[in-house]
Amino acid sequence: MLNQPRKANETGGFVKTAFFEDIIKRSLRYLKAGYPVHFVGPSGVGKTSIAQYIASLLNKPVTIIRGHHELSNHDLIGHYSGFTKKEVIDNYIHSVYKTEQEVKQNWVQGQLIEAVKKGHVVIYDEFSRSRPETNNIFLSLLEEKVLPIYGKGKESFIKCHPDFTIIFTSNPDEYAGTFHTQDALLDRLITIDVDYCDKETEIEIIRQKTGVNQLQAKEIVRLVSILRSYGKETCPSLRASIMIASVAKKMNIPIISEDKHYQRLCLDVLTRPVNQIFPELSRGEVEEFILKKLVRKEKHP
Numbered sequence: 071m072l073n074q075p076r077k078a079n080e081t082g083g084f085v086k087t088a089f090f091e092d093i094i095k096r097s098l099r100y101l102k103a104g105y106p107v108h109f110v111g112p113s114g115v116g117k118t119s120i121a122q123y124i125a126s127l128l129n130k131p132v133t134i135i136r137g138h139h140e141l142s143n144h145d146l147i148g149h150y151s152g153f154t155k156k157e158v159i160d161n162y163i164h165s166v167y168k169t170e171q172e173v174k175q176n177w178v179q180g181q182l183i184e185a186v187k188k189g190h191v192v193i194y195d196e197f198s199r200s201r202p203e204t205n206n207i208f209l210s211l212l213e214e215k216v217l218p219i220y221g222k223g224k225e226s227f228i229k230c231h232p233d234f235t236i237i238f239t240s241n242p243d244e245y246a247g248t249f250h251t252q253d254a255l256l257d258r259l260i261t262i263d264v265d266y267c268d269k270e271t272e273i274e275i276i277r278q279k280t281g282v283n284q285l286q287a288k289e290i291v292r293l294v295s296i297l298r299s300y301g302k303e304t305c306p307s308l309r310a311s312i313m314i315a316s317v318a319k320k321m322n323i324p325i326i327s328e329d330k331h332y333q334r335l336c337l338d339v340l341t342r343p344v345n346q347i348f349p350e351l352s353r354g355e356v357e358e359f360i361l362k363k364l365v366r367k368e369k370h371p
């Protein structure tokens with residue numbers, strides 16, 4: 071749910087190509103001018119990776135919050151949990167016991183508090199998976215630069231540190247499990263659409279992340295991008311390409327379209343996402359379709 075603040079330099083391994091450089095340059099410009107940035111796009115296009123990389127450039131502690139249905143203001147701001155009992159026993163006169171008990175509720179601080187007070191970079195990943203009521207708290211944080219605190223006695227708000235920076239990521243509204251974000255919140259963010267990266271970038275990511283060579287990475291991207299072109303260019307995702315390359319590399323499976331083990335691996339990874347493109351086909355028919363593309367028996371239109 072909520073991770074510990076992380077040192078920014080822990081987010082290494084980011085592959086930077088012209089495709090990502092443009093997004094990074096624009097985002098840094100907006101963040102440094104004091105505006106929150108919001109990356110929206112399909113699953114697996116690299117939104118979280120970009121956010122983490124940008125956070126690493128800002129040289130401040132990073133707090134990652136992952137949105138989900140159950141996330142509440144209790145998690146973000148804090149809540150009371152359990153009791154602490156303090157007992158003082160006065161046994162000065164040995165036959166007389168005087169006992170004083172103090173029972174206090176424990177306050178568990180939410181992670182947003184530290185980030186707001188100390189000026190962290192917050193990555194609020196998949197924020198539209200949290201309920202809009204939960205996200206309301208960001209309205210005053212982004213506009214009035216204060217974090218309202220409920221249920222903690224006199225202190226009713228915390229002033230936002232001038233260095234506080236926040237990056238949001240989300241999938242488009244039509245994705246399963248997301249809530250429609252209130253316009254008032256979107257109005258406070260600069261939204262950047264992140265689409266699928268170009269083939270050269272994908273080949274580079276696969277090569278650097280898994281250790282396969284250029285030709286092998288090219289072969290995987292060839293197949294995945296042909297299949298992707300039948301859908302909305304979003305699925306199978308970059309994760310599928312990385313999975314195929316990583317398993318093949320680790321298990322010494324030759325990345326050759328005629329190899330039976332490679333074929334099986336591609337079918338196992340790709341059948342589910344390709345079935346999403348062609349829900350009317352049976353699993354067997356989808357496998358047949360992928361195999362045709364794999365062994366290049368059928369030309370790509």
Ligand SMILES: Nc1ncnc2c1ncn2[C@@H]1O[C@H](COP(=O)(O)OP(=O)(O)OP(=O)(O)O)[C@@H](O)[C@H]1O
Pocket residue numbers: 083084085086090111112113114115116117118119120196239240241275279308309312
């Ligand atoms: N520039 C990059 N350099 C290295 N790896 C990358 C890069 N972009 C994406 N990846 C890898 O691609 C995969 C998907 O990326 P990521 O998780 O950032 O996507 P996402 O858009 O946030 O997905 P989701 O919407 O499902 O959360 C991950 O394994 C990630 O490490």
